[in-house]
Each structure stands twice: as C-alpha cells, then as structure tokens.
Amino acid sequence: MAHIENISEFEGESVTLQGWLHNRRSSGKLHFLTLRDGTGFIQAVMSKTAVGDQTFLQVKHLGQETALTLDGVVRADTRAPGGYELDATGISVVGETHEYPVTPKEHGVDFLLDHRHLWVRAERQHAVLRVRHSVVNAVRDYLNTEGFILADTPVFTPAACEGTTTLFPVPYFDLGTAYLTQSGQLYNEANAMALGRVYCFGPTFRAEKSKTRRHLTEFWMVEPEMAYGTLDDVIALAEGLISSVVGRVLEERGRELDVLERDRGPLAGVVAPFPRMTYDEAVDILREAGRPIAYGDDFGGTDETILAKRFDRPVAIHRYPAAAKAFYMQPDPERPELSLSVDILAPEGYGEIVGGGQRLDDLALLEQRIAEHDLPKDAFEWYLDLRRYGNVPHAGFGMGIERVVAWICGLDHVRETIPFPRMLYRLTP
RNA sequence: UCCUCAGUAGCUCAAUUGGCAGAGCAUCCGGCUGUUAACCGGAGGGUUGCUGGUUCGAGUCCAGCCUGAGGAGCCA
Structure with a gap:
C-alpha cells in the first residue's frame, strides 16, 4: 500500500x-x-x-x-x-463533505480551538503532531538506551507531592478525595531504589490558574530518577536527553520543520555540553540588566528570557536558594542555604523545560522540612521509609513535553503541541 | 485573583462626527489545460455577544453582565 x-x-x-x-x-x-x-x-x-x-x-x-x-x-x-x-x-x-468549517483562509484562535477536532487535519497541525511523536520516541529511546527502566507512577494520588501547587480533586469511592498527579517524583524515588535508574512518562495535572502561552492544565512530563545519582549526573543526563531529542527531530522531521517554517540554525547548535551558571551568577546578570530582583526569589518569565538569550543553546541554572524550591531538595553541603537543584531554560524565550536536582536524603532534615511546609506527615510515612531502609543519594528531573515541542517547532503557544489541549477556560472538544 | 484587549454574514475583518449593514474567502451557478490560500463573472447569506439607558435616530455614546484572548503571579 x-x-x-x-x-x-x-x-x-x-x-x-x-x-x-x-x-x-x-x-x-x-x-x-x-x-x-x-x-x-x-x-x-x-x-x-x-x-x-x-x-x-x-x-x-x-x-x-x-x-x-x-x-x-x-x-x-x-x-x-x-x-x-x-x-x-x-x-x-x-x-462526501460539504461546507467544511476550517477553510484554507485565516481563522481566529477561538474558532480554531472550538474546532480542534477538525483543526488537527491542517497541514501545520499535522506537522506539529508528527514532531511530537518523534520527540516522545526520542525521549523513550534515549532513556532506554541509557539503562533506564520505564516504571510508571499513579495518576490518582492521596495527597500533594509538593504542598504548594493546586490539585484537581476527584471523589474516590469510600476513601474520600483523591487528587490527580502533579508529579510522579515521589513514587519514582521508590522505584529507583528497586530498579536503579527509572523513568515515568505520563500526563500531569496542575490546577493553577495560569493563563499563558506556556501553560496547560493537563500536560505530559517525563521524569527520570537515578539511585546513587547526583546533581551533576542530572545535568549531564538532561543535556544528553535534550540534544538527542533535537537531533532526532532534525534527522527525521525535516519536511515538518519546513512546513512550520522553523529556522534550523538555532536547533543545529543544540549539542552537549550546555552552558551552566549558578543562581547567584544569574541574579548578578539580571541586576546588571536592570531587573529589580530580590535575592532568593525565583525567576519570572521575563527573567528567564533575559538569561536564555545570552546563549545559543539551553542553559542550566543550578543551586537555587532552598526556600525557592520544593521541600525535598538536598542542601548544598558547602552552602546549606542553597539547594542542589537545577532548571534548564530553552533558548529563544521558551522558558523552563527541565526542573530537578538531587533529593534530600537526610531523614531528620526531611521530617523537619515536611513539618515546615505544613504537610501531613502520615501521608509521607512511606516516603520517609525510603530514607530508613537502604537510603542512598539520588537525583532526577522532570521535562515538559509540550514546552519542548513548542520550542523545537518554534510555536508561540503550547496549545498546538497536544491534540486536545486542556486550559483554564477550555475543556472542549 | 489582578491588568490589558476583543466580540458585526459560516470564517477573517471594514463601516469617517451618532445618519441606508459592507468586502474578501467559504457556499451555489457559469468560464478557464500548470494551479500553489489559483484566477475571472454572477447569486444567496445579518437578532452587530446579552440586558437596560441617552437620542428623532445607536454597530458607534453610557451602565451592568456574559464569553474569549494576551500577560502577571505560580509552574514543566
């Protein structure tokens, strides 16, 4: 055929x-x-x-x-x-078909999203979804080749993985309220202690009222986790993964990139190693650029764009203040007020595509952090067991697939990178 | 939640100081042997988001509401 x-x-x-x-x-x-x-x-x-x-x-x-x-x-x-x-x-x-709504002329965003079930037939959308397919395959191939075992984590969870982010509640039989997962990380840590190097790859749900070109309420995230892994291992793995994914798309989706009129130049330069800087260095750069940033604050979208535009490939920013990151981050032994964390920012203003770091492995300190964040300790007893039995240093990260696809395709919004986007004010079709 | 912007034909948009509701595409009819969002001629197609107000007269001005978009915060 x-x-x-x-x-x-x-x-x-x-x-x-x-x-x-x-x-x-x-x-x-x-x-x-x-x-x-x-x-x-x-x-x-x-x-x-x-x-x-x-x-x-x-x-x-x-x-x-x-x-x-x-x-x-x-x-x-x-x-x-x-x-x-x-x-x-x-x-x-x-x-037969008559009066097909999505004509070859221009259309507005609202109309196109209302007709997403038909819009996916358009040549540009067709190209984006084929790039997404290659990105997903490249992610799986790279991690499989590097010895990672796919160990998927549950979508129904009993409580927050990170106390801050808003969750989607779901009634769960006689057991009360379950929540849709916002990260598989805590379960990943358990799987890593069983299988060594693992990853989960599935949908993630965030009930944040974020209404920007970088946000969906339902998105796909790949999360590798390494027993005996360190912050440096995380950065090296992310570099290898991202450059492998970009290379694969350039190799097998040239026609689709042509349809999208994507400039190959910025993509061709995405090879490891990536530039690295500390949070402290990033703050200095932002202050020189005139940004009024307080030490200890996380970076906003504008800050990320300023930092990323200094480089021709993704940049790894590491050692954020512990207060700006989740409770499970390992402190830097040389400066305990910092965490062994890393964000990787995509070039061309696409923002954070990877976030991760080395996990807190000190039982007493972890218990303290859980208390400080007002998290229910009972719900974390199983997680604390990981520190009680065969505790080792370990590290991992999460990478948002839609942001990676939007960047590689050169799109101005992540909503086109998934067949049926879920957003703050849109649940249909 | 806050800020900004938008809503007129199926779609994308015009409509001058408040004075007859318009065009292109799509649809239908006709023409054309190399078109690339083809082109040319003709026809049909309207509760101007909703409610109220001002006015001789409102798409246009005023008030409230609804819907959506972009951004902020937060995050991948």
Whole structure:
C-alpha cells in the first residue's frame, strides 16, 4: 500500500491512495487536487481526457475534506512541494463533505480551538503532531538506551507531592478525595531504589490558574530518577536527553520543520555540553540588566528570557536558594542555604523545560522540612521509609513535553503541541 | 485573583462626527489545460455577544453582565 510519506518509492508506478481532499483548484479541463492521507500531502493532476466528462464534472463539486481513494501514476515534478505529483486515473468517493468549517483562509484562535477536532487535519497541525511523536520516541529511546527502566507512577494520588501547587480533586469511592498527579517524583524515588535508574512518562495535572502561552492544565512530563545519582549526573543526563531529542527531530522531521517554517540554525547548535551558571551568577546578570530582583526569589518569565538569550543553546541554572524550591531538595553541603537543584531554560524565550536536582536524603532534615511546609506527615510515612531502609543519594528531573515541542517547532503557544489541549477556560472538544 | 484587549454574514475583518449593514474567502451557478490560500463573472447569506439607558435616530455614546484572548503571579 502506497502512502504519501514514502511515495518516492513508487515513481512511475500506478498506486491507490486513501485519504481526504485537502484543497482543489480547477481550470476548464484540469483539476489540481491536494490529497492528504495522514502521512503527508500530495497534489494530484486530473485531466478531463484521462477520466472522462462524467467523473471530471463530479470532481468539480467535491467539497474540502471529502474522503476519497485516488488512483494514479506517481511522477517526479520539480514544481511540486514534495517533489512528486500524481497523474490521476480514477477516483472513488468514500464520504462526501460539504461546507467544511476550517477553510484554507485565516481563522481566529477561538474558532480554531472550538474546532480542534477538525483543526488537527491542517497541514501545520499535522506537522506539529508528527514532531511530537518523534520527540516522545526520542525521549523513550534515549532513556532506554541509557539503562533506564520505564516504571510508571499513579495518576490518582492521596495527597500533594509538593504542598504548594493546586490539585484537581476527584471523589474516590469510600476513601474520600483523591487528587490527580502533579508529579510522579515521589513514587519514582521508590522505584529507583528497586530498579536503579527509572523513568515515568505520563500526563500531569496542575490546577493553577495560569493563563499563558506556556501553560496547560493537563500536560505530559517525563521524569527520570537515578539511585546513587547526583546533581551533576542530572545535568549531564538532561543535556544528553535534550540534544538527542533535537537531533532526532532534525534527522527525521525535516519536511515538518519546513512546513512550520522553523529556522534550523538555532536547533543545529543544540549539542552537549550546555552552558551552566549558578543562581547567584544569574541574579548578578539580571541586576546588571536592570531587573529589580530580590535575592532568593525565583525567576519570572521575563527573567528567564533575559538569561536564555545570552546563549545559543539551553542553559542550566543550578543551586537555587532552598526556600525557592520544593521541600525535598538536598542542601548544598558547602552552602546549606542553597539547594542542589537545577532548571534548564530553552533558548529563544521558551522558558523552563527541565526542573530537578538531587533529593534530600537526610531523614531528620526531611521530617523537619515536611513539618515546615505544613504537610501531613502520615501521608509521607512511606516516603520517609525510603530514607530508613537502604537510603542512598539520588537525583532526577522532570521535562515538559509540550514546552519542548513548542520550542523545537518554534510555536508561540503550547496549545498546538497536544491534540486536545486542556486550559483554564477550555475543556472542549 | 489582578491588568490589558476583543466580540458585526459560516470564517477573517471594514463601516469617517451618532445618519441606508459592507468586502474578501467559504457556499451555489457559469468560464478557464500548470494551479500553489489559483484566477475571472454572477447569486444567496445579518437578532452587530446579552440586558437596560441617552437620542428623532445607536454597530458607534453610557451602565451592568456574559464569553474569549494576551500577560502577571505560580509552574514543566
């Protein structure tokens, strides 16, 4: 079976393509039909003499997104965007369509999001989702090759992983309220003590009332965790992972990047090692740039953009003040007020794509931090067991897939990087 | 939660000082043998987000509300 993706293998041959009519341009005796089949887009040329008057007239009245199978001969043509065209010899209409809403002209964001179930058929959206597929595959391949075991963590959780972030409550039979996971990390730590190097990869839910181009309420996150791992191990792993993912997209999604008109230059330079700076150094840079930042504050979106724009590849910022990070971060032994944490900021203003660090492994200090954060100690007893039995240094991070895809594709909003985005004011379709 | 902006034909948008509701695309009809968001000619298509107010007259001015977008905070 021929697909548009590998149509070059069929040059000179008769093929049948199963797909949908993406667009039609007609003259008196020629139809130019753009067909899409899920793997790509191709133009078919249908002449009146080749198919006869009756078929030619029928095709003239087919609407956009009509489902059809098209028979024809594959021909190389320099005028065609993909390098190949189809000389149509026959057509069979599978599903008629009239007045398809998402026309080839411009549309507003609200209209497009209301029609997301149809918008995903558009050429740009098709390209983004194929890039996402490659990103996800590259992540899994890299971690698998590095000896990580996939050990997925639960979506229903009994309490907050990090006390601060807002959670989505769900009624859970007779056991009261469960919450949708906001991170698999705590369970990852348990799995790492069993399997050594592990990762979880699944949806994550944040009920924050964030309404920006970088936020979804439901997003996908990959979280590797390493027993006997350190902060340096985390930074090295993240560098390897990110550069591997970018390399894979450049290798296998060139056509999609062309459709998105993505400049390859900034992506080609994304190779390890990445520049690194401490939180202290970052604060100095921001103050020199005139930002009124108080020492100890976390960085805002504008701050992140200023820092990231100084480099041609992602930058790792490490050793944040402990107060600015979650309760489970290991203190820096040389300066206990700092944490062995790291954020990696994507270039070109795309912000934080990775956050992680070395986990707090001192039982007494962990108990103290849980108390300081007013977290229910009972709910964390199992987590404290990890420090009681076979306790070792360990480290890990989380990487947000949608932000990575948005950056690689050069999009201005993460909502286009997932088939059906979930946002503060949008739950449908 | 706060700040800013927007809502007129299926879609994207115009409408001058408050004075007849418009265009392109889409749809329908016709034309064209190399189009790339094709083009050319014709036709149909309106509760101007909602409620109230000012006025001889409101898409336009006033008040309230609804919906959405961008940003802040927070985060991946």
